[in-house]
Amino acid sequence: MRKMSILVSLLAFCLAGSAQENTNKNKFRQLKQEFATPNVYRTASGAPGHEYWQQKADYKIQVSVDDEKQQIHGYETVTYHNQSPDPLDYLWVQLDQNVRAQDSNTPLVRSSRLDSKTDLWTLERISGTDFDGGFKIQEVTDAKGASLPYVINKTMMRIDLPTPLKPGSSVSFSVKWWYNVNERAKIGGRSGFEYFEKDDNYLYTIAQFYPRMAVYNEVEGWQNKQFLGDGEFTLPFGDFEVSITVPADHVVGATGVLQNKSAVLTSEQMNRLKKAETASEPVIVITQEEAEKAEKSRATKTKTWVYKADNVRDFAFVSSRKFIWDAMGVKFGDRTVLAMSYYPKEGNPLWEQYSTKAVAHTLRVYSKHTFDYPYPVAISVHTKNIGMEYPMICFNRGRPEEDGTYSESTKYGMISVIIHEVGHNFFPMIVNSDERQWTWMDEGLNSFLEYLAEKEWDVDFPTRSRGGDPYSIVDYMKMDKKFLTPIMTNSESLWNFGPNAYHKPTVALNILRETVMGRELFDYAFKEYAKRWMFKHPSPEDFFRTMEDASAVDLDWFWRGWFYTTDNVDIAIDKVSWYQASTTNPEVEKPLARERDGESHRSMTHIRNEDNRANTVVELDPATKDFYNSYDPYAVTAEDRAKYDEGLEGYNEEELAYLNNGHNFYQLDFKNIGGLVMPLILQFEFTDGSSQEIRIPAEIWRMDNSAVSKVFEFEKEVARITLDPYQETADVDMNNNYWPPCIQPTRFELFKEKDQDKKEPNPMQKAAKNNKQPKDDMARKAGE
Structure with a gap:
């Protein structure tokens, strides 16, 4: 259509709202200063460069569990391969158990305060414990047995080499050590032991049990930041051979593949394990009956279980005489991965029913979105405490009541934590990000x-x-910013650790997938990142760049807002203006003008004065009336018709049709109150009951980050407009997302203090009581 001038008349409604001026720099500027410069090691596309390198550390470890003293004794030989272009004068080794040493900085740097009501746990954290934790290093020697000089700085140990380790060379050294194992229920920790008083038994979940090589790379040099308790672990890949000596009646599960089955398992147990490889349901390898029998035994002899694991970054193991063990195979092409679970009877019936199936499910779903799970086993182990992950093995909570019943939250919480911890095999055990620096790169992507x-x-x-x-992060996003830190903050310096490192990245990625990029583009790019960096050490830039490189979507604005700032999403419909094109036909326009002006002038004063019309001077004295008392400005005159007919000659047929189509134009003015630019998702509901959805990319904000306007044309009349109708952008204030305004209700409960010592029965227990069924029967039926 050629250019034309069409008179427009403002028909009615304007909605004004409040907004704040956004004075930040343009939010669509590219991330240049924030990113490391691409080089031969890491490319601008986000892929490893043609000269990418990483170090390798191989371990041979002999470790024993002292079940009487709850101690770990170990001896390791480490072969460190310098695959960097740099000569190394010394090596840094992580001593993470030293976080519980008497001279640890962790309790010192933890702030504390008291109020009128303080529990014992808080007091113990303030006072500290007399637990003698930390590694007791007995010797550090070279390959010939000669002592090597070393310096221990809290959770780090520097080993000084007699001559620099040249590029392409290897060095071997040995360390002998022991430490007291912490009781997780009392002291906490990612690993340790649980004591079962009823049968006087221990369940050991052992990790960070050996001195471990720190990462050396071109990004950080030596990653030797102190472990204060939050920033987890970054480690080089290597091959492990670990011999674990335990009481003869213990069962041991570990990272890797068991090498001496015939020495530690019965023939029946080996047959069951073989059967599990092709089973579609979990097969019991060690039954509950066998585990309960072992609980009562006290072996005086020991057994040594030998495990090997190739190309892993860490090693962990579990040991107890209480273990039930089940397994099933998961096919990946011509490979079979064994999904397995170890759990005491206290975990049943939940664990027998769900654990191994949840492991298998996790491997399938994660593999679909990344790469086929490459390791031979994946193990879930039941503990009472928090979940924790290691290559091929993880520790997970979720314990039923003693009567075998459980709440819905216990069931789903257990399945959820198993998925999460098994999922960590992918991030960061294989896509090996730096957890000491960036918690979100493993916890966020995994969540x-x-x-x-x-x-x-x-x-x-x-x-x-x-x-x-997205709605689940709103309460966190709208918190006072003095309590918030950007996602891109060092792991040990995060405020609100969980929401920042787990929850916010999860929501951000889900918004990218569902709203910004779409599933097809996102899934392809995410999988590309995983494949590029499997068994390597990615940085945040590698992730950001790959997501853009593989999708052709410029996401710098998104990374900047969600990952580098504490801004939130609060976009408001600030004003709505309704327009229609004027037909210029006086037979149409003047009646409309009469109706519009009459409505606009109908104030309360006008209504009440109408009741007094008969008493006015003009009504009582006809002599006061003149031409204007009977003049009707809305009447259509011959002059009006002639002028209209003359004006029609300037329009062609297409323009005339447009003038008379009766379309409605709505100008929407938006304000960015929260700071984060986001797509505009709009739902228009019309007076005839129909609706239409329109999605506008975030780039509409590129010329003005604080306010934008957009005009929409419809044949129908709009009755309601909703911004973000599916709550998919994490908008923190939905009250300003409607036209006409619509205030969202918030429900409240009348507070009544509860008896904290009184435990409510779970729904299964209530049902058993109401149906007069034994509780253990309810649990059995739930399992069926």
Whole structure:
């Protein structure tokens, strides 16, 4: 259509709202200063460069569990391969157990305060414990047995080499050590032991049990930041051979593949394990009956279990005489991975029913979104405490009541944590990011995939606080900013650790997948990142760049807002203006003008004065009336018709049709109050009951980050407009997302203090009571 001038008349409604001026720099400027410069090691596309390198550390370890003293004794030989271009004068080794040493900095740097009500746990954290934790290093020697000089600085040990380790060379050294194992229920920790008083037994979940090589790379040099308790671990890949000596009646599960089955398992147990490889349901390798029998034994002899694991960054193991063990095979092409679970009877019936199936499900879903799970086994181990992950093995909570019943939250919490911890095999055990520096790169990416896996387990899966639904992060995002830190903050310096490192990245990635990029582009790019960096050490820039490189979507604005700032999403419909094109026909326009002006002038004063019309001077004295008392400005005159007919000659048929189509134009003015630019998702509901959805990319904000306007044309008349109708952008204030305004209700409960010592029965227990069924029968039926 050629250019033309069309008179427009403002028909009615304007909605004004409040907004704040956004004075930040342009939010669409490229991330240049924030990113490391691409080089031969890491490219601008986000892929490893043609000269990318990484170090390798191989371990041979002999370790024993003292079940009487709850101690670990170990001896290791480490062969360190310098594959860097740099000569190394010394090596840095991590001593993470020293976080519990008497001279640890961790309790010193933890702030504390008292109030009128303080529990014992808080007091113990303030006062400290007399637990004698930390490694007791007995010797450090070279390959010939000669002593090597070393310096221990809290959780780091520097080994000084007699001559520099040249590029392409290797060096071997040995360390002998022991330490007291912490009781997780009392002292906490990612690993340790649980004591079962009823049968006087211990369940050991052992990790960070050996001095471990720190990472050396071109990004950080030596990653030798102190371990203060939050920033977890970054480690080089290597091959492990670990011999674990335990009481003869213990069962040991570990990273890697068991090398001496015939020495530690019965023939029946080996047959069951072989059967599990092709089973579609978990096969019991060690039964509950066998485990309960072992609980009563006290072996005086020992057994040594030997495990090997290739190309892993860490090693962990579990040991107890209480273990039930089940397994099933998961096929990946011509490979079979064994999904397995170890758990005491206290974990049943939940663990026998769900654990191994949850492991298998996790491997399938994560592999679909990344790469086929490459390791031979994946193990879930039941503990009472928090979950924790290691290559091929993880420790997970989720314990039923003693009567075998459980709450819904216990069940789904258990499945959820198993998915999460098994999922860590992918991030960071294989895609080996630096957890000491960036918690979000493993916890955030993993929590995102956990969310996808939970929804593939059950569409109605009740997600935990770190779920991916955008509305779930709103309360955190709108907190006072003095309590917030950007996602791109060092792991040991995060405020609100969980929401920042787990929840916010999860929501951000889900918004990218569902709203910004779309599933097809996102899934391809995410998988490309995983494949590029499997068995390597990626940085945040590698992730950001790969997501853009593989999708052709410029996401710098998104990374900047969600990862580098504490801004939130609060976009308001600030004003709505309704227009229609004027037909210029006086027969149409003047009646409309009469109706519009009459409505606009109908104030309360006008209404009440109408009641007094008969008493006015003009009504009482006809002599006061003149031409204007009977003049009707809205009457159509012959002059009006002639002028209209003359004006029509300037329009062609197409323009005339447009003038008379009766379309409605709505100008929407938006304000960016929260600071984060986001797509505009709009739902228009019309007076005839129909609706239409329009999605506008975030780039509409590129010329003005604080305010934009957009005009929409419809044949129908709009009755309601909703911004972000599906709550998919984490908008923190939905009250300003409607036209006409619509205030969202918030429900409240009348507070009544509860008896903290009184424990409510779970629904299974209530049902058993109401139906007069034995509780253990309810649990059995639930399992069926």
